Amino acid sequence: MKRRIDLPLLITLTILALFVFVPMISAFEYSIRTPVEGGYGLTNYKWAVADEDFLYYILRSGWLSALTVLVTLVILVPTVTWLHLSDSKLRPLIDGLSLLPLVIPVVAFAVGAQISLPEFVQNTVLELPFLYFILALPYAYRALDIGLNSIPLKTITEAARSTGASWSRTIISVIIPVIRGAVMGTIALTFALSLGEYTLTVLLHWDTFPTWVTFVAQENILGAIAISMMSLIIPFILLTGITLLMPDRSAQRRK
Amino acid sequence: MTSNIKAEGAPLERSAFRFFKITSVLPALPFLLIFGFFFIYPITKLIYVSFMSNENTFTFGNFQTAFTQPYSTGFVNSIKIAFLSALIAAFPGAIAAYFIETRGPSKLKRSLAMMNGVLANTGGVPLAFMFMAAIGMQGTLTKVLKYFGIDIYAGTFSLGTFTGILLVYLYFQLPLMVIVFSPAIMSLRREWVEAAKNLGASQINYWFRVGFPLLFPSFIASFLLLFASGFSAYATANALTVGNLPLTPLQIGGLLDGNVSASQLNLGKALSVVMILISAVAVIPYLIIQRKAARWQRR
Numbered sequence: 001m002k003r004r005i006d007l008p009l010l011i012t013l014t015i016l017a018l019f020v021f022v023p024m025i026s027a028f029e030y031s032i033r034t035p036v037e038g039g040y041g042l043t044n045y046k047w048a049v050a051d052e053d054f055l056y057y058i059l060r061s062g063w064l065s066a067l068t069v070l071v072t073l074v075i076l077v078p079t080v081t082w083l084h085l086s087d088s089k090l091r092p093l094i095d096g097l098s099l100l101p102l103v104i105p106v107v108a109f110a111v112g113a114q115i116s117l118p119e120f121v122q123n124t125v126l127e128l129p130f131l132y133f134i135l136a137l138p139y140a141y142r143a144l145d146i147g148l149n150s151i152p153l154k155t156i157t158e159a160a161r162s163t164g165a166s167w168s169r170t171i172i173s174v175i176i177p178v179i180r181g182a183v184m185g186t187i188a189l190t191f192a193l194s195l196g197e198y199t200l201t202v203l204l205h206w207d208t209f210p211t212w213v214t215f216v217a218q219e220n221i222l223g224a225i226a227i228s229m230m231s232l233i234i235p236f237i238l239l240t241g242i243t244l245l246m247p248d249r250s251a252q253r254r255k
Numbered sequence: 256m257t258s259n260i261k262a263e264g265a266p267l268e269r270s271a272f273r274f275f276k277i278t279s280v281l282p283a284l285p286f287l288l289i290f291g292f293f294f295i296y297p298i299t300k301l302i303y304v305s306f307m308s309n310e311n312t313f314t315f316g317n318f319q320t321a322f323t324q325p326y327s328t329g330f331v332n333s334i335k336i337a338f339l340s341a342l343i344a345a346f347p348g349a350i351a352a353y354f355i356e357t358r359g360p361s362k363l364k365r366s367l368a369m370m371n372g373v374l375a376n377t378g379g380v381p382l383a384f385m386f387m388a389a390i391g392m393q394g395t396l397t398k399v400l401k402y403f404g405i406d407i408y409a410g411t412f413s414l415g416t417f418t419g420i421l422l423v424y425l426y427f428q429l430p431l432m433v434i435v436f437s438p439a440i441m442s443l444r445r446e447w448v449e450a451a452k453n454l455g456a457s458q459i460n461y462w463f464r465v466g467f468p469l470l471f472p473s474f475i476a477s478f479l480l481l482f483a484s485g486f487s488a489y490a491t492a493n494a495l496t497v498g499n500l501p502l503t504p505l506q507i508g509g510l511l512d513g514n515v516s517a518s519q520l521n522l523g524k525a526l527s528v529v530m531i532l533i534s535a536v537a538v539i540p541y542l543i544i545q546r547k548a549a550r551w552q553r554r
Contacts, residue, residue, distance in 0.1 A: 006358050008354050008358065009355070009358040009359060012350070012351050012355065013355075015347075015351075016351055016367075019426075020370070020430075022389075022396065023385060023386060023396065024385065024389075026388070026390075026395035026396040027384075027385040027386070027389045027395070028388075030388035030389070030393075030395045031388060075285055075286050076286070078285075079282065079283055079286040082282040083283070086279065086282075088279055088283070089279070090279070090280065090283050094283060094286065094287075097290060100294070101294065102538050102542070103534055103535045103539065104531055104534070105483075105530050106487060106489065107489050107527065108528070108530050108531050109294075109297065109298070111301055111507060111511055111524060111527045112297030112298050112300060112301035112527070113293070113297045114511065115300060115524070116296055116297040116301070117297065130289065130293050131293060133289070133293070134290070134293050134294045137290075189372075192372075196379055196381075198490040199379075199489040199490055203511055203512070210380050210381075210490075213380050214380055217494075221387070225387065225388045227381075227384075228380065228381035228382075228384035228385055229381075229385065229388075231381045232373075232381045232382070232385060235373050236373050239369045239370070239372070240366045240369055240370055242369075244365075
């Protein structure tokens with residue numbers, strides 16, 4: 001491995017960093033201004049966190065997203081596993097269907113959902129996890145599909161089944177741990193997508209954390225900016241930290 | 256007797272066949288039911304209702320109105336902003352993906368992939384507020400630039416205009432380009448450069464005869480996906496504009512909320528159907544190219 005500084009890479013990274021961080025840092029500077037007292041302070045952040053709605057909407061978006069992840073895993077993992085094992089004729093069909101939500105703009109999907117879903121569905125916020133599931137489907141399905149493609153699924157399943165494991169046990173304690181990379185990817189993606197989803201939620205007149213931010217903006221724009229900064233920077237630092245701390249999987253495999 | 260044997264044999268065979276048939280669909284049933292109810296049914300009904308007049312009779316009227324003012328301008332603006340944001344993001348995004356994938360250490364690659372994922376997906380509302388704070392009228396970056404003698408508000412610029420929205424869209428389009436184009440770069444193998452060199456090709460020869468032709472389909476596919484993402488984006492534009500910039504998703508949202516009244520109740524549905532068609536023109540070729548490319552990329 002050459003250890004000298006790679007100039008083209010360095011230039012690329014510098015430009016990318018400027019592109020990403022200049023707006024982010026300048027927005028951060030703006031969000032810590034305190035117009036009343038002058039100078040800087042965390043007034044806007046304190047105001048946002050002190051608002052009792054803050055916690056309420058974070059928790060609400062949190063459990064809705066967790067439920068979406070649950071729905072996604074419970075429906076998709078057995079389905080995709082079965083499609084891989086059975087060589088069913090349905091496989092190309094479901095492969096194609098799972099990509100369809102990519103074709104439909106979310107706005108159009110929201111209109112369709114609003115005019116078609118029966119009242120008892122539209123009256124409960126529990127419709128959101130299922131609709132978010134549809135939005136995340138193209139990515140979640142593909143992640144699981146690739147995960148299952150990379151393992152000797154038939155052998156593993158036969159081994160588990162012949163030693164007496166039931167189907168549910170085979171999936172929960174054998175298949176999921178083997179493809180945990182793909183499952184973790186699916187969880188992260190589905191959770192992030194649900195947490196940030198705005199278009200569908202607002203058009204169906206539900207309130208979650210992202211829609212609450214636009215509501216806050218009407219009375220306190222600085223507070224809304226502070227909340228936006230938190231919702232951009234916190235996942236940014238968290239996810240980057242996790243990837244940096246996680247052991248290098250490709251290196252492990254080579255050993 | 257012979258008929259009896261047949262009668263005994265046949266149902267058995269048939270029932271075994273039937274059993275096979277049922278089990279060959281049954282495990283997929285929960286998925287198919289949920290997908291059908293929450294996706295196929297709404298979209299089918301949307302298409303159906305878009306052809307309905309206020310009196311529930313069949314009509315093309317909604318579509319005729321969809322192509323008149325102000326909705327036709329909405330489509331033109333939406334297509335223009337999607338096309339331009341995809342085009343501007345595609346080249347730097349592809350080049351960045353190339354340098355990161357071919358020269359970056361694996362930790363850097365993974366953390367950049369994660370960061371790009373966050374940027375491309377969290378987007379929406381927080382992004383709009385971030386840009387308001389950065390390059391809004393009183394924004395920090397605006398002031399810094401002014402200090403250096405560049406007044407971005409000297410002309411007609413504002414975040415709610417076409418240029419303003421375009422600028423904000425680039426912030427999620429560029430990371431998206433890096434994400435979707437990286438797999439194509441990864442599939443370029445070092446052996447091919449060496450093979451080309453052994454056959455007497457220069458670096459430029461390699462790129463024009465091998466590299467670019469191999470990457471071109473994926474580049475077009477990525478561009479199409481970016482187009483679709485810019486075309487459908489709603490949240491950012493909704494937060495930044497105040498009805499001054501006609502964009503189709505915003506117009507549909509306005510009609511759905513009843514903020515904007517139209518004499519035709521189902522106009523919003525017709526606009527949605529046209530949107531689906533335009534988006535399909537971009538996404539379906541993307542999916543086809545991706546599938547073809549995946550065949551040799553996976554090897």
